[in-house]
Amino acid sequence: MRAAAPALDRWSTATGEREILLAGPRSFCAGVERAIEIVEQALHRYGAPVYVRRQIVHNTHVVHGLSGRGAVFVEEIDEVPEGAVVVLAAHGVTPEVRLQAQRRSLRVVDGTCPLVSKVHAEVRKFAAAGKTVFLIGHADHEEVVGTRGEAPGDVLVVADPEAAERVTPPDPEQVAYVMQTTLALAEAEATAAVLRQRFPALAAPRKDDICYATTNRQHAVRDIARESDLVLVLGSRNSSNSLRLAEVAATEGVPAQLVEDAGEVELSWLAGTRRIGVTAGASAPPQLVHDLVDALSGLGSVQVRDITVTEENVRFNLPREVS
Known part of the structure; x- marks a missing residue:
């Protein structure tokens, strides 16, 4: 029993009645x-x-x-x-x-x-017009690697506002920008603002590049974070949009953890929490949310409340090879 005491202590501090706030939209886009x-x-x-x-x-x-x-x-x-x-x-x-x-x-x-394909098309168009394209995003992300490949000699990856202050194109009068679709909206806009200030001739996409689903999930997680003692984000660590959700929640001053599934939740995170916000990245299956709620209900009675900021009804057609 003495050896089991620390584990029992962690368990007991994690138990109790709770309210779970489910962010909407969440999960698959x-x-x-x-x-x-x-x-x-x-x-x-x-x-x-x-x-x-x-x-x-x-x-x-x-x-x-x-x-x-x-x-x-x-x-x-x-x-x-x-x-x-x-x-x-x-x-x-x-x-x-x-x-x-x-x-x-x-x-x-x-x-x-299709939203990524749109950014590829923008890069091709700007490059064909003789412009240097600032690609706001993370250089090692697969989406950025693919987008940059459309015109590697004409694309400069700009990670953040600090990089935007330093970047030097061949011709400041012939520049444009595009964005990685899964960025945190506020950070991406801050980077774009620096570029606009430095390069008055900067051309922009006709429509925002940040994915509608990324934006919706960030707005939703921000809303639940303001009412929560802890936010749990379901998603893989190589998922840019999931990482951004945890970051957005943390900017509201609440502890936020990114987990693959319920099995990664640490009991120590739950100590003293009475209201837990839950969301899932755009690539995380909805079932993971149900599993997490079930796991939390094993630690005491829970009330679940959905907080939905907007409804999504977007549907993309399949390519002809499989349609």
Whole structure:
């Protein structure tokens, strides 16, 4: 019993009645639903195996589930047997990846989110007009790598306002900007504001690049954070939009933790909490939210309250290869 005492203490401090605030919208967005359906339909139409370059979306639960149904995830195109079916992930790829697939006679099904494809098109348009394109985003993120590949000699990645203060284009009169779709809106706008101030001739996209779902989930998590003692964000650590949700919650002065699932929640986080905010990144399955609520209810009675800032009814068509 003496050895078990610390664990029992942690358990007892984590128990109690609680209210759980569920942020809405949360979990899958239209682009993620489309990407997953593309792999499912490809498996149905062509049979297993269907190869997928990189993670179709940045969530380990989604990847494991599709792997169990016959999807084979690879890092690069040269790992795919010649003539096989390959799905390109939702984050987009460089033109060079498409050429590699063509050389290997692969049957390509494009899972790129239409909102990411829009940014690719903007880069091509600006570069064709002779402009240097500032790409506001994180250089190592797959979406940024793919977008930059549209015109690598004409794109400068700008990570934050500090980088925006330092960046030097060849011609300050011929510049434009685009954004990674999964950024925190406030941070991205702060970076764009610096660029606008420094470069009065700066051209902008006709419509905002930040994904509607990213913006909606950030607004929702901010609302629940203001009423919570703790915010739990469900999502994988390589998911940019999930990371941003935890960051946005933390800016409201509340502890925020990003977890893969309920199994990663530490009892010590729950000590003294009576109101817990819960959300999920755009690539996190809705079932993870239900599992987390069930787990928290095992520590005492809970009341669940939905706080929805807006309804989403966006739907993207499937590519013709699987429609």
